[in-house]
Amino acid sequence: MTLLIVIMNDAERNASRGLVLLHRHTATARTPPLPDLPEELIMEILLRLLARTLVFLRSVCTSWRNLISSPDFTCNHLYRSCLRDPSLTPPRIAYYTHSSDYRDLYGVIESFSVQSILDNPSEPAKVDYFSGQRYHRMVGSCHGLLCFFYDDGGQNTHGILWNPCTGFTFQSPQISGQATLCGFGYDHLSDSYKLFGIIRKKVPLPSGLEFSSRIYTFGPTSSWRKIDDIPLGLLGVPTDDLFMPDNMEGVFFGSNRTCTINWRSVNHVVVYFDLGKEIYGHFFLPYTDLDNYF
Incomplete structure (x- = not known):
């Protein structure tokens, strides 16, 4: 025994x-x-x-x-x-590499522990790989999970959740189009992980393109849900001043009170999406003396 x-x-x-x-x-x-x-x-x-x-x-x-x-x-x-x-849960670095040949869609996402480099700088770090014949776009990370999009050449998109430590992967259903503005984070109210994306889809003329905001909650029976678009008129700026974020991939912020995905606009406005309530909001960044030079 x-x-x-x-x-x-x-x-x-x-x-x-x-x-x-x-x-x-x-x-x-x-x-x-x-x-x-x-x-x-x-x-x-x-x-x-x-x-x-x-x-x-x-x-x-x-x-x-x-x-x-x-x-x-x-x-x-x-x-x-x-x-x-x-020290028992050191941070990890993840990055995407691909061939310089535009005809080669093969790409690899690699991840390794920062602590391994600090402990043994002369030894090569142990790297975990996620590879496939698709274009990968990293969206964000949370609780050790890495989230990214991959598409089949611009027509359809999937969301992928990957745990580099365990090798676990979870794939969302396919959605038609490509993600432009996007973000990933944890919703403490529903105890779930959510992927946000503004999906750009080709449509017949005259516009040629259609944009819709979607959200996917990772789970065995989930599907992409259409939600309200970002209300540009509530940003405190003229309605003809388009929301142009510095970061297309939103930054996740989580606490025991709220969990949000945040984008910084070029006009000193931070737009956020509340993952629990699934509503938008904004706040203004303070101005400093450096703003006169940059």
Whole structure:
């Protein structure tokens, strides 16, 4: 009979503040079998492990796979990870590379840990890859998840959610058109991740183009929903002064009170989209002496 037990000495506890090592113990004729651990204790052990380790432990048995995959366990693990020593959850850098040949649509998104470079600057960093025969456009990241669009040459678009640590991916349904203004973030009210995009679609003349604001909530039964467009008349600027953002990919800001995607306009206005209430708002940036020179 094979069981898992926990080994943690004082030195390890003080050094890593809760890092747990699992050791495989095999019962032999000289060693009596260990009793089954209570489910509460197993959960407590698993909650202390890194996400990359949990990916492999899902294969131990069916009960462990169901436990680790459950939404409650995922939320609890995320909450504990944020409270632990930041060195246990270091930031990661993600970037997109592609061929300089316009005929080659092959692109790769790469991600690696910043801490790995600081700890071993002379060693090459361990890189996680997401590749495919599509054009990728990174939208944003939240809670270790990376969100990006990919299209099939300008006609249709998909949203992709990727966890570089676990290799988990989730793809949205296809939507006709290309995303222009976009953003990604977490909605604390519905406990879900949302992808926002203003979709540009080719239509017959005279206009030639049609724009519509859509939002997608990542989930097994979700679909793209049409929502209200950005109300240009509420920006505090003349209606003929178009909203021209500096950043086409919105910056996510989240707290226990509100979660928003934000774009900075060229006219000192920040436009935001509230992911929980799904409404727009704006505020003005303060002017400084540098504004007279730039």
